[in-house]
Amino acid sequence: xxxxxxxxxxxxxxxxxxxxxxxxxxxxxxxxxxxxxxxxxxxxxxxxxxxxxxxxxxxxxxxxxxxxxxxxxxxxxxxxxxxxxxxxxxxxxxxxxxxxxxxxxxxxxxxxxxxxxxxxxxxxxxxxxxxxxxxxxxxxxxxxxxxxxxxxxxxxxxxxxxxxxxxxxxxxxxxxxxxxxxxxxxxxxxxxxxxxxxxxxxxxxxxxxxxxxxxxxxxxxxxxxxxxxxxxxxxxxxxxxxxxxxxxxxxxxxxxxxxxxxxxxxxxxxxxxxxxxxxxxxxxxxxxxxxxxxxxxxxxxxxxxxxxxxxxxxxxxxxxxxxxxxxxxxxxxxxxxxx
Amino acid sequence: xxxxxxxxxxxxxxxxxxxxxxxxxxxxxxxxxxxxxxxxxxxxxxxxxxxxxxxxxxxxxxxxxxxxxxxxxxxxxxxxxxxxxxxxxxxxxxxxxxxxxxxxxxxxxxxxxxxxxxxxxxxxxxxxxxxxxxxxxxxxxxxxxxxxxxxxxxxxxxxxxxxxxxxxxxxxxxxxxxxxxxxxxxxxxxxxxxxxxxxxxxxxxxxxxxxxxxxxxxxxxxxxxxxxxxxxxxxxxxxxxxxxxxxxxxxxxxxxxxxxxxxxxxxxxxxxxxxxxxxxxxxxxxxxxxxxxxxxxxxxxxxxxxxxxxxxxxxxxxxxxxxxxxxxxxxxxxxxxxx
DNA sequence: CTGAAAGCGCTAACAG
DNA sequence: CTGTTAGCGCTTTCAG
Numbered sequence: 001x002x003x004x005x006x007x008x009x010x011x012x013x014x015x016x017x018x019x020x021x022x023x024x025x026x027x028x029x030x031x032x033x034x035x036x037x038x039x040x041x042x043x044x045x046x047x048x049x050x051x052x053x054x055x056x057x058x059x060x061x062x063x064x065x066x067x068x069x070x071x072x073x074x075x076x077x078x079x080x081x082x083x084x085x086x087x088x089x090x091x092x093x094x095x096x097x098x099x100x101x102x103x104x105x106x107x108x109x110x111x112x113x114x115x116x117x118x119x120x121x122x123x124x125x126x127x128x129x130x131x132x133x134x135x136x137x138x139x140x141x142x143x144x145x146x147x148x149x150x151x152x153x154x155x156x157x158x159x160x161x162x163x164x165x166x167x168x169x170x171x172x173x174x175x176x177x178x179x180x181x182x183x184x185x186x187x188x189x190x191x192x193x194x195x196x197x198x199x200x201x202x203x204x205x206x207x208x209x210x211x212x213x214x215x216x217x218x219x220x221x222x223x224x225x226x227x228x229x230x231x232x233x234x235x236x237x238x239x240x241x242x243x244x245x246x247x248x249x250x251x252x253x254x255x256x257x258x259x260x261x262x263x264x265x266x267x268x269x270x271x272x273x274x275x276x277x278x279x280x281x282x283x284x285x286x287x288x289x290x291x292x293x294x295x296x297x298x299x300x301x302x303x304x305x306x307x308x309x310x311x312x313x314x315x316x317x318x319x320x321x322x323x324x325x326x327x328x329x330x331x332x333x334x335x336x337x338x339x
Numbered sequence: 340x341x342x343x344x345x346x347x348x349x350x351x352x353x354x355x356x357x358x359x360x361x362x363x364x365x366x367x368x369x370x371x372x373x374x375x376x377x378x379x380x381x382x383x384x385x386x387x388x389x390x391x392x393x394x395x396x397x398x399x400x401x402x403x404x405x406x407x408x409x410x411x412x413x414x415x416x417x418x419x420x421x422x423x424x425x426x427x428x429x430x431x432x433x434x435x436x437x438x439x440x441x442x443x444x445x446x447x448x449x450x451x452x453x454x455x456x457x458x459x460x461x462x463x464x465x466x467x468x469x470x471x472x473x474x475x476x477x478x479x480x481x482x483x484x485x486x487x488x489x490x491x492x493x494x495x496x497x498x499x500x501x502x503x504x505x506x507x508x509x510x511x512x513x514x515x516x517x518x519x520x521x522x523x524x525x526x527x528x529x530x531x532x533x534x535x536x537x538x539x540x541x542x543x544x545x546x547x548x549x550x551x552x553x554x555x556x557x558x559x560x561x562x563x564x565x566x567x568x569x570x571x572x573x574x575x576x577x578x579x580x581x582x583x584x585x586x587x588x589x590x591x592x593x594x595x596x597x598x599x600x601x602x603x604x605x606x607x608x609x610x611x612x613x614x615x616x617x618x619x620x621x622x623x624x625x626x627x628x629x630x631x632x633x634x635x636x637x638x639x640x641x642x643x644x645x646x647x648x649x650x651x652x653x654x655x656x657x658x659x660x661x662x663x664x665x666x667x668x669x670x671x672x673x674x675x676x677x678x
Numbered sequence: 679c680t681g682a683a684a685g686c687g688c689t690a691a692c693a694g
Numbered sequence: 695c696t697g698t699t700a701g702c703g704c705t706t707t708c709a710g
């Protein structure tokens with residue numbers, strides 16, 4: 001295979017200088033005659049010249065790439081619909097504006113080993129942390145210490161950090177909406193099914209439910225399980241039912257869990273919502289189809305991604321973030337699984 | 340903010356040459372004394388030096404990045420569970436081996452405008468085409484003509500292309516498995532619900548069903564709709580039922596469609612599988628939870644991603660692909676929605 | 679309107 | 695064991 005053509009090849013073929021070709025490639029009209037331009041463009045087409053990103057970045061100090069680090073213990077991190085929609089929004093908004101998205105799944109505690117961190121090759125970093133708050137803060141500090149703009153997804157602001165923007169959905173508010181909805185019926189005991197690894201968004205949802213349930217004197221227990229495995233979810237709930245009997249309300253950390261719960265309850269002869277009310281969370285298309293229709297709140301994960309991308313693009317163009325924090329609200333989706 | 344440290348800063352601070360620092364950074368032990376090495380490493384830590392990818396790539400002609408172009412009319416392209424799992428597998432396998440994955444969603448016909456194509460900044464390209472075969476072949480030719488290794492996901496090989504590897508699941512075979520299963524009961528008319536935009540994988544599924552249904556003299560009709568919208572799916576099926584009555588079998592292009600179909604059939608007083616048998620496709624966790632449990636086949640989209648990544652890594656290391664084609668089979672998941 | 683030249687950060691061959 | 699040097703492809707300034 002022949003050598004990849006460079007500015008020099010094109011210049012040689014056309015008989016002009018490298019500088020001139022560069023101008024044509026970059027659409028700089030000033031100082032290039034129409035004739036020269038046409039000749040150069042012809043040569044570019046014939047040779048199949050494509051500008052070399054590295055050369056360009058090295059010179060211009062811009063990479064036109066944003067790095068996304070998703071901290072998750074599961075190699076299938078992307079399979080979660082929230083993440084998926086987030087990434088889609090990010091990717092689209094960036095791609096549309098000439099930027100690429102460099103994806104990096106990172107195991108907890110291994111962030112510092114990631115190429116994204118160890119090498120400088122992106123213009124900004126987008127971080128979706130997980131784990132306990134302490135770990136998350138450490139991750140944010142690490143990423144922020146790189147001297148690059150940082151956008152944190154789905155976690156609360158850390159005051160000490162500079163040049164950072166926090167983008168998340170109002171998970172506590174969404175949980176409060178759902179809890180209030182559930183409170184329309186008499187209720188003494190609620191159970192929430194959550195992942196066995198701590199996620200910031202889930203912390204916030206828990207806080208929202210707790211706030212409202214506490215006010216109404218409702219007891220809130222938890223079932224922790226591997227949320228990526230529907231069998232584990234079902235087993236966890238079954239075990240709880242065996243020990244404590246049926247609660248009045250079963251709160252899923254997300255829709256997938258709620259649906260698995262409904263199926264299990266039905267298989268035990270419990271009717272939803274007559275015997276147990278069930279709520280979901282996020283309402284992505286296809287993950288919220290159930291009978292009865294799920295009572296849940298709608299996430300705007302895609303918009304979250306778009307918002308994050310827009311914030312980054314603004315920061316890169318203007319030198320500073322427009323806002324320090326973006327908080328997107330969730331919308332109530334009244335179904336028939338509760339109250 | 341102070342200047343980003345370079346090899347030169349570190350060399351200056353330590354009082355050694357740039358070349359020596361470079362060796363330390365790259366773990367080249369030959370020709371560097373332990374003392375020097377320690378001093379340099381200390382300086383690197385203090386300054387927070389991170390190698391500049393562009394400089395390195397420019398010199399070494401390797402980017403350590405693979406580009407993924409997903410051709411899809413929907414900006415939410417990633418939200419499809421198949422794509423999601425594929426990307427997760429790709430990303431993980433690449434990340435684990437020191438490579439990054441550069442994500443690009445591309446509108447049909449706009450591939451040639453993508454930065455991935457217009458600039459040279461990745462070591463290989465991974466392409467997931469959509470549209471009619473003709474368009475897809477054009478996309479493959481375009482990507483292949485770049486003089487870079489190419490991996491095509493989910494499409495049939497094009498013989499004329501060089502330095503290309505084709506990775507896909509055996510969608511026709513999976514469909515045949517399902518069709519044979521359905522044939523265990525008497526059946527005269529089948530309806531398949533498919534996306535209104537052509538996807539290679541769906542073409543292959545259609546071919547598989549057709550083959551078996553033809554052999555058994557079963558008539559196969561199609562309902563085309565916007566598969567990303569559950570309302571559109573439901574409406575499409577409802578319309579068909581109104582005109583033609585209930586078929587014996589309803590074949591979903593994927594599980595999401597099948598589940599939506601079951602809900603609609605139930606709402607019309609039709610029982611599954613007694614009145615209508617329903618089959619899904621792909622069996623991703625959470626998209627296949629339904630009652631009755633879905634009769635479907637299990638995709639290995641994640642493994643597909645891993646396979647593609649492994650093929651690329653091998654190609655980059657050894658100069659040629661190990662195999663021209665990888666075909667992953669699907670596994671029957673017997674449920675109770677059919678026969 | 680066009681070209682010569684400097685230099686972005688890095689690696690590797692070679693000289694000391 | 696360490697340093698000097700050339701050059702990867704590109705943009706941009708400045709001189710012609």
